[in-house]
Amino acid sequence: MVGSQVKHIETDTLVLGGGWSGLLAASALSREKRSFVLLEKEPELGGLARTFSLNGFRYDIGGHRIHFKNRANWSFLNTLIKVNELLYLKRKSKLFFENKFINYPPTVHSLFAMKGIHLLKILFQFSKVAGNPRSLRLENFEQWVKSNYGHTLYEILFKDYTEKVWGVSCDQLSSCWAGRRIGENPFLNVFRLFYGGDDLKERNPSFYYPAMGMGQVIQVLADSLPPKAVIRGGFPVRFHSNNKRLKRLTAEVGGEEVQISFEHLMTSIPLAELFHALAVPFNKVKEVSYRSLLLVSLVYEYRSLPDWQWCYFPSDRFIFSRLYIPKNWSPGMVPASGQVLVCAEIFCDFDDSCWNCSEEELAAKVDRDIMKSFVFQGMKVNAWEVKRFRYAYPLLYLNYEKKIRELKERSLDYENLSLIGRSGTHAYFDLEECLENVKQEVEGKEA
Ligand SMILES: Cc1cc2nc3c(=O)[nH]c(=O)nc-3n(C[C@H](O)[C@H](O)[C@H](O)COP(=O)(O)OP(=O)(O)OC[C@H]3O[C@@H](n4cnc5c(N)ncnc54)[C@H](O)[C@@H]3O)c2cc1C
Structure with missing residues (x-):
């Protein structure tokens, strides 16, 4: 670090991280007049939860649907942005399967659009497992989906996409991901899966969205904070503690050392x-590990566009796992220009060959694979x-x-x-x- 004078700050609460949660915490402290x-x-x-801008085209990190279950949370949101001014959107999402865009979550129509052999296998396997649902807590993702929905639905709808997103085989993933995507009651859920309309957020047929993207809400939160309190x-860099209390942080801000004392x-x-x-x-690998994301955004001149908001691409023929079109979420996300921004999500591990690809290479690969999906050709x-x-x-x-809980108990006892x-x-x-x-x-x- 450079600079001779070390700056000292004293405060009641130090909040680390200025994402949605850090901003919410800071805003609550500010309302309570705590330093x-x-x-x-x-x-x-x-x-x-940021919204970025490229030549006037706005895009979120993956499109942020607002689905709140709790009424008190809606009331809180209403203090930031008038809820009745949010866009209320019908979900239009697809899965690119066997060179076709089928509805996802699948509808009865898309089920019948599948090859007859798939349909027969799905119905036969489901009739075998439906009477014997298995517990979500006992097994890995693969066992759980197979034992509740049968092999064919697992192979078609869940296996490839899940492994592409997480980068590990489904037998090494916790079945809690199944609860998020599919739901805990298989007998009811198989009908909900195909008929639509249930309260599982992941499959909800509609959602709310700020006209200018999630960043609009973030901006209101950020603007509500005293500027001097935000660094x-x-x-x-390092913490200083006394018995079981953390007392002071040595931080680096713009290359300078800053000492922050806090309660x-x-x-x-x-x-x-x-x-x-x-x-x-x-142990980074076994305990605290992450899946990283590359977001590649391309602005195209277009003649015609699909109407879906996002589409899943489970096949490894495509470098991305999901495409998202902000224009189909809100007209506020695009300038009037006859052009459209398409955002591709590529999942990888930090520092692997994909993460280390040059920006030019990533953009070229995404453009090549977008062309393979037919809609955007030319x-x-x-x-x-x-x-x-x-x-x-x-x-x-x-x-x-269990491992994260034990690690926290061992190492974060302040x-x-x-x-x-x-x-x-x-947590997810x-x-x-x-x-x-x-x-x-x-x-x-x-x-
Ligand atoms: C692709 C994608 C799509 C999503 N879609 C939805 C959706 O549709 N609906 C929904 O409800 N949720 C969605 N989410 C989840 C939602 O984005 C998160 O729940 C939420 O934004 C998490 O906020 P956070 O503040 O807890 O964490 P983060 O956003 O990760 O905030 C952590 C902050 O800490 C900062 N930071 C990191 N390291 C340091 C450091 N050393 N020192 C200081 N600061 C540091 C970071 O820059 C960041 O600002 C999605 C998430 C992703 C990744």
Whole structure:
């Protein structure tokens, strides 16, 4: 570090990370008139809930659907953005299967559009397993899906996509992912799966969306904070503790050392980053591991466009797992120009060959594979950019819940430390779950 004068800051609460959860925590502290400092590594706030802009085209990190189950959470959201001004969208999502775009979640129509042999196998296997549903808690993802839905549905709908997203075979993944995507009651869910309309967020037929993307909500939250309390471009270097209390942080901000003394620490940064600053040795592979995401956005001149908002691509013929078209979420996401931005999500591991691909190579591969899907054929790329997210998904490997709990008990036993949000707790939280978790931690309230 350079600079001779070390800056000292004293505050009641230090909030680490300025994503959705860190901002929610800071905003709650601000409402309670408690002193706080928020430290964010990136120049912009919002973390995984940011909205980026390329030549006036806006895009989220994967399109953020708002599905809140709890009425109190809607009321809270309404204080940030008028809920009745949110767009209410009917879900239009597809799965690219055997060179066809079929509805996902599949409808009865798409089931019958499958080859007859698939249909016969699905019905036969389901009739065998339906009377004998198996517990979600006992098994890995593969066993659970096969034993509840049969081999064919597993192979067609779940195996390839799941392995492409997570980068590990389905027998090494926790079955909690099945609960998220498919639901716990197989007999009811197989009908819901094909007829649509249930309360599982992942399959919900409609959702809310801010006209200018999720970043619109983030901006309101960020603007509600006292500017002096928010430090961007800074990260923790090492913590100083006394007995079971963390007391002070040595941080680096824009190349300068800053000392921050605090009474309470709320951290929403990825656990791996926290462990690093606490000098906690941890086995990266077995315990705290992540799936990374590359977001490749291409701006095309277009003649015609599909009407879907996003489409899953399970086959390894495509470098991406999902395409997303922000224009089909909100007209506010595009300038009027006869062009369209298409966003491709590529999952990989940090520092693997895919992560290390040059931006040019990634854009060329995505363009090549988009052309393979027929719809966009002949369109010309006018602009593109690549964003990399090292900590996009906490890896939900088999028994990860138990291992993470034990690791936290062993290494994070400080009485003034709170872990908040998705990255801070290392949980597969959506926006609403982050909100409920932050409410509990900051206000000690049941959400
Ligand atoms: C592709 C994708 C699609 C999604 N779609 C939806 C959806 O449709 N609906 C929904 O409800 N949810 C969705 N989510 C989940 C949602 O984005 C997250 O639940 C939420 O944004 C998590 O916020 P967070 O603040 O807990 O974590 P993060 O957003 O990860 O925030 C952590 C913050 O800490 C910062 N940071 C990291 N390291 C340091 C450090 N060393 N020092 C200081 N700061 C640091 C980061 O820059 C970041 O700002 C999606 C997530 C992804 C990845």
